[in-house]
Amino acid sequence: MTRAALLVLADGRFPAGGHAHSGGAEAAVKAGRITDAASLEEFCRGRLHTAGLVSAALAAAAALGLDPVELDEAAEARTPSPALRTAARRLGRQMMRAARATWPHPELDALARLFPKGAHQPVVLGVAARAAGLGPADAAYCSAYESVSGAATATVRLLSLDPFDATGVLARLAPELDRVALAAADAARRAVDEGVDALPARSAPLLEIGAEAHAAWAVRLFAS
Amino acid sequence: MHLDHSLSSSHSHHGPSAISADAHRPDGSRRALRIGLGGPVGSGKTATVAALCHALRDELSLAVVTNDIYTREDAEFLLREAVLPPERIAAVETGACPHTAIRDDISANLEAVEDLEDEVGPLDLILVESGGDNLTATFSKGLVDAQIFVIDVAGGDDIPRKGGPGVTTADLLVVNKTDLAPYVGSDLGRMAADAKAQRAELPVVFQSLRGDKGVAAVADWVRGQLAAWRAR
Numbered sequence: 001m002t003r004a005a006l007l008v009l010a011d012g013r014f015p016a017g018g019h020a021h022s023g024g025a026e027a028a029v030k031a032g033r034i035t036d037a038a039s040l041e042e043f044c045r046g047r048l049h050t051a052g053l054v055s056a057a058l059a060a061a062a063a064l065g066l067d068p069v070e071l072d073e074a075a076e077a078r079t080p081s082p083a084l085r086t087a088a089r090r091l092g093r094q095m096m097r098a099a100r101a102t103w104p105h106p107e108l109d110a111l112a113r114l115f116p117k118g119a120h121q122p123v124v125l126g127v128a129a130r131a132a133g134l135g136p137a138d139a140a141y142c143s144a145y146e147s148v149s150g151a152a153t154a155t156v157r158l159l160s161l162d163p164f165d166a167t168g169v170l171a172r173l174a175p176e177l178d179r180v181a182l183a184a185a186d187a188a189r190r191a192v193d194e195g196v197d198a199l200p201a202r203s204a205p206l207l208e209i210g211a212e213a214h215a216a217w218a219v220r221l222f223a224s
Numbered sequence: 225m226h227l228d229h230s231l232s233s234s235h236s237h238h239g240p241s242a243i244s245a246d247a248h249r250p251d252g253s254r255r256a257l258r259i260g261l262g263g264p265v266g267s268g269k270t271a272t273v274a275a276l277c278h279a280l281r282d283e284l285s286l287a288v289v290t291n292d293i294y295t296r297e298d299a300e301f302l303l304r305e306a307v308l309p310p311e312r313i314a315a316v317e318t319g320a321c322p323h324t325a326i327r328d329d330i331s332a333n334l335e336a337v338e339d340l341e342d343e344v345g346p347l348d349l350i351l352v353e354s355g356g357d358n359l360t361a362t363f364s365k366g367l368v369d370a371q372i373f374v375i376d377v378a379g380g381d382d383i384p385r386k387g388g389p390g391v392t393t394a395d396l397l398v399v400n401k402t403d404l405a406p407y408v409g410s411d412l413g414r415m416a417a418d419a420k421a422q423r424a425e426l427p428v429v430f431q432s433l434r435g436d437k438g439v440a441a442v443a444d445w446v447r448g449q450l451a452a453w454r455a456r
């Protein structure tokens with residue numbers, strides 16, 4: 001295993017489609033819930049402890065080798081919004097393509113065959129981490145970080161927010177990100193014995209509702 | 225641990241889907257030729273795509289992917305003009321960065337072209353229109369086999385002289401809206417000389433979609449690309 005593989009996988013420029021998604025930030029900006037760096041931080045904090053924790057635990061469980069079909073069902077059950085389900089599968093498919101090209105592995109090929117139109121992104125991310133020789137905590141870190149970094153980058157574009165302020169938000173969230181990633185990895189290890197129900201199931205209703213509204217807009221900059 | 229699960233037990237005759245520029249589809253058949261159209265907003269990319277569809281749809285099986293910046297307008301224009309049946313037109317959302325979707329992270333566009341081939345194929349040709357932003361935006365070789373860069377005379381006759389990756393390296397440079405040259409004071413001779421200096425032997429077409437010949441020269445170039453692709 002190489003630690004540096006984590007940097008490759010977590011890089012915002014990893015070509016897996018994330019650039020076209022705002023993690024709910026576009027809807028929150030329009031609704032007036034994100035207006036500056038302080039409100040971006042609150043938004044990201046909420047996301048981290050809900051959708052971020054759930055996706056990090058799914059990714060860690062997939063990295064541990066739990067059945068991705070069961071994990072995909074668990075992800076579906078934890079994602080009420082049809083728009084977010086669609087986005088998660090689309091991003092999963094894009095992650096799959098990038099991961100197969102980057103770390104060729106029979107488990108990735110098998111997952112691509114099972115889900116030709118895409119499994120939930122955190123599940124694919126976890127199997128990709130496995131293919132890259134990374135462990136469950138690495139996968140959890142990657143997923144938890146992604147859950148906030150995408151929204152921060154999108155807000156820079158949406159509000160012309162000072163990019164240094166947006167990066168400062170991510171840096172201030174780092175200690176919480178540590179805790180979320182480690183909690184997610186713990187839950188994943190419990191799920192090995194207890195099954196996928198041991199994975200966290202927190203939700204953020206405003207993210208779900210915002211995603212549904214956003215999907216119906218005629219004019220938008222981001223796909224979700 | 226549940227290691228003996230679906231990943232180790234799945235079997236299939238075909239491999240999983242292709243990754244990027246592979247010339248063959250998972251079932252072994254040859255995929256469609258993919259041609260990208262890039263260039264500044266308003267230069268006439270969508271109009272050129274529409275005209276190419278009119279010119280080629282009776283001889284070729286065609287599809288189009290559009291990359292709008294923040295709406296579905298290009299796809300909707302093509303639908304309204306009925307240049308192709310709706311199932312042959314797909315729109316990709318680019319997240320405020322149209323050049324990223326055609327160059328740095330091409331996965332959404334690759335999915336669109338592959339889905340079109342799966343759903344309405346077999347196809348001979350897929351045109352991929354960029355959302356259009358600046359003069360440096362070019363298509364990745366992982367996405368398209370050849371690219372057309374469309375500029376227009378109204379954007380200023382110094383664009384060929386300024387060069388940039390699109391003008392300099394595109395497989396075909398189209399200088400569109402020549403009908404407007406007299407009104408905007410663009411010197412076509414100078415544009416041609418500057419383009420030649422930037423591009424050496426690479427072809428340049430001056431076109432007016434309002435004129436009699438319309439898109440004919442570009443359509444011929446596309447036919448040539450397709451013949452070369454089939455011979456490869």
Ligand SMILES: Nc1nc2c(ncn2[C@@H]2O[C@H](COP(=O)(O)OP(=O)(O)O)[C@@H](O)[C@H]2O)c(=O)[nH]1
Nearest residue numbers: 265266267268269270271272400401432433434
């Ligand atoms: N006069 C003139 N107008 C053109 C020509 N080609 C396109 N247009 C017009 O230019 C405008 C922008 O064209 P469009 O294809 O949407 O540009 P795109 O942003 O590059 O896709 C439209 O109003 C077209 O009708 C041309 O050859 N001559």
Ligand SMILES: [Mg+2]
Nearest residue numbers: 269270298353
């Ligand atoms: Mg257009």
